[in-house]
């Protein structure tokens with residue numbers, strides 16, 4: 001693979017990369033048909049869990065997707081149940097005033113779970129504040145992820161351990177980091193694929209543009225996965241972008257875009273699996289827009305009744321990703337009652353671990369505040385550390401007296 | 402407002418004329434709006450306990466009612482009224498052309514404000530949180546701060562940039578920065594930071610009126626604190642002789658003769674509490690609220706320190722290369738012969754702002770101020 005631009009020899013010169021040309025060739029479609037999303041939104045299951053007929057799947061020539069295996073779907077379901085339980089447990093802890101904040105991905109769990117499943121251990125994920133469930137699905141200990149939301153430290157897990165970066169709050173800054181990891185992997189001769197997450201609102205930030213362009217120009221294996229949940233806090237997508245779809249933005253960078261039903265676990269897995277295969281094979285970056293919905297307020301601090309109608313929320317409840325996949329699995333005889341109980345019990349274990357961690361009420365050591373500003377504290381920081389240590393000792397004395 | 406510029410740019414469009422010359426009570430439409438006339442006679446909150454948030458909200462509403470070129474925009478400022486509700490009701494009252502949500506991009510917000518200011522409008526933009534203003538810094542530092550100088554005054558940028566700042570609210574990472582030094586260090590930007598409810602009204606109105614760009618730092622932990630205030634009286638006085646100008650004039654909030662606490666923004670209430678506690682120990686401590694960092698009221702600092710002979714600067718931002726550093730340096734340079742003690746500082750440590758469970762260690766506390774008062778030289 002190379003970042004060199006190639007020009008086709010026939011017809012008008014088309015500027016693209018060899019990776020993209022190869023993909024066009026492989027699917028037997030034109031450059032335009034490859035880069036533009038399929039006519040519709042890729043979807044495989046109806047909200048009731050029944051399979052959609054081929055003509056209703058939103059596909060187009062070269063944009064057809066095989067159904068994922070039953071084992072994979074069952075695994076996804078397990079993760080969905082656990083993800084939902086994590087979201088709801090954390091939301092409850094926040095409501096009880098026992099946790100600082102939690103941006104829930106309730107309703108978006110299918111996106112959360114499938115991005116993690118699509119990656120190999122050696123690959124990287126770049127999440128945002130809303131992607132706690134995805135981070136946990138990558139294998140990170142739920143309690144470590146929650147460190148920041150419990151207000152103990154800004155971040156609680158080792159990004160290197162699970163190749164999962166920190167949950168980024170400054171919007172879209174992480175997309176460029178993802179590009180950097182992919183570029184470094186290339187220079188080091190590793191075949192790493194990177195998935196970088198952001199929301200619909202975030203696509204308006206300048207870094208979104210820079211990241212997509214860098215990835216395309218350097219022909220890097222980065223999949224930009226946009227969870228379009230309809231809102232950026234109170235601002236609806238219509239005020240954010242008037243592009244035909246967010247996936248259409250890809251063509252402007254010379255990368256392929258696809259739009260997928262973000263509450264359809266089956267469609268998500270198949271679109272992501274193909275994207276990972278393409279990216280690993282040298283196609284360059286891809287952009288996936290997953291249409292989903294933020295079922296709860298932006299965070300506990302937000303009041304969503306100020307800007308959206310409850311009917312809208314109710315309509316999306318009927319498209320719930322978890323119930324949809326469950327219905328499919330039950331209809332196909334793939335999910336027994338016993339299995340379901342086992343899955344629920346596992347999810348409950350995670351929830352109870354989250355409660356235990358909350359009850360432990362960990363107070364971090366204030367003196368640690370000085371330990372990680374640099375690899376070694378500067379003389380000034382040592383002085384300030386001593387000052388705080390002295391204050392704390394005096395407080396202790398006063399308390400004991 | 403800079404009418405000359407507007408006349409020049411809009412000559413010939415009747416709406417523009419109306420916009421430029423519309424005064425209080427005018428029924429003129431804004432230059433850019435096809436909306437009913439702004440309601441100018443909405444009652445101010447009655448005199449009495451008033452929140453900081455209400456003062457800011459009323460200041461914007463009054464400015465919009467008086468001057469149709471004032472437009473408010475940013476992230477979530479429309480229907481939602483901002484995540485802190487400071488722009489609550491402005492869209493409903495003045496229409497979507499005068500108070501609107503932008504796409505989510507701070508550089509875009511600041512950059513577009515420049516063009517709008519160049520074309521006769523008076524933008525008031527909101528940055529959602531201190532640290533989320535950082536994508537806009539190129540526009541602010543490279544253009545907003547410099548345009549007037551670069552064009553020898555031919556282009557004025559009457560832009561107000563509102564930034565909720567500092568901690569004390571249990572906010573997570575990126576929601577609690579005290580970033581005032583970056584802006585104060587940049588020539589061409591005025592930096593205001595009110596600490597009282599009436600000053601919040603006055604300073605925001607002065608910022609909007611100013612033909613210079615002004616960054617207004619709003620201590621977010623004060624948004625819901627209430628004080629006795631009469632916004633109606635302030636509105637009536639605004640722009641008249643009766644109005645006291647707050648820009649560039651520090652306030653003595655408490656008189657004292659032994660030491661001066663020089664402070665601003667979120668540290669003001671803490672300094673007042675410390676002064677009160679010190680009084681119990683027989684110390685008479687003066688508290689000076691700077692109100693505006695740029696321009697700075699050197700004279701007020703000099704007058705106070707000449708009287709007390711001792712000074713402590715209190716600010717929540719990390720101390721190294723900070724506004725507090727500047728204040729200490731100036732006080733030392735200008736008041737050396739009145740000083741009985743080195744000027745000391747109580748600031749945040751030189752660390753990233755801590756997570757909620759640790760933030761109280763970073764924020765200047767009454768105890769830390771009292772300790773520092775002890776460290777001043779008291780024997781002559």
Ligand SMILES: Cc1ncc(C[n+]2csc(CCOP(=O)(O)OP(=O)(O)O)c2C)c(N)n1
Pocket residue numbers: 130169170171198199200201202203229231232233294298476505507529533536
């Ligand atoms: C640079 C920056 N600006 C503003 C914010 C404040 N903020 C946090 S989340 C958010 C909305 C993001 O919407 P979207 O990208 O759609 O993601 P969602 O929250 O819906 O998952 C905003 C404005 C921020 N975190 N970073």
Ligand SMILES: [Mg+2]
Pocket residue numbers: 199200201227228229230231232233
């Ligand atoms: Mg969104």
